[in-house]
Amino acid sequence: xxxxxxxxxxxxxxxxxxxxxxxxxxxxxxxxxxxxxxxxxxxxxxxxxxxxxxxxxxxxxxxxxxxxxxxxxxxxxxxxxxxxxxxxxxxxxxxxxxxxxxxxxxxxxxxxxxxx
Numbered sequence: 187x188x189x190x191x192x193x194x195x196x197x198x199x200x201x202x203x204x205x206x207x208x209x210x211x212x213x214x215x216x217x218x219x220x221x222x223x224x225x226x227x228x229x230x231x232x233x234x235x236x237x238x239x240x241x242x243x244x245x246x247x248x249x250x251x252x253x254x255x256x257x258x259x260x261x262x263x264x265x266x267x268x269x270x271x272x273x274x275x276x277x278x279x280x281x282x283x284x285x286x287x288x289x290x291x292x293x294x295x296x297x298x299x300x301x302x
Contacts, residue, residue, distance in 0.1 A: 193293075193294050193297040193298050194246075195290075195293060195297075196290045196291065196292070196293030196294030196295075196296075196297060197242055197243075197245055197294050199286065199287070199290030199293065200245075200261070200287050200290035200291055200294065201239050202290075203283045203284065203286040203287035203290060204235050204236075204238040204239035204242060204283075204287055205239055206286075207231065207238075207268060207283035207284055207287070208232060208235035208236055208239065210279045210280050210283060211231035211232040211277070211280055212232055214228055214275065214277050214280070215228040215229060215232060221275075227274070227275065230268075231271045231272060231275070231277070234264050234267060234268040234271070235280075235283075237264060238265060238268065238287065241257055241260060241264070242261060242290075244257060245257050245261070245294070254298070258291060258294075258295060262291060265288050265291065266284075268280065268284050269281045269284040269285065272284065
């Protein structure tokens, strides 16, 4: 079944927000005077953002309904955990990026639901 354009838009938004979260987390990790420079805890949002971006890209190639549900659940957990890490690190832009990613995930879920 071909993917709808709104489903693609949701995945594009999800990937873009994950990459933005990755860039923001890397900035916080490497830039002096951010308060979390060089800490191990600041590497968690970097890793999770990269994983969420890869999982979102994998979501485009999965055709089975169960596989999409599992990937969406793992992405949702990653977004929530990354937003929580952003709160703990006081990196509010990472939280905003994860909220935008959640909107992209919702768009993908609702558009593919309408396709069934």
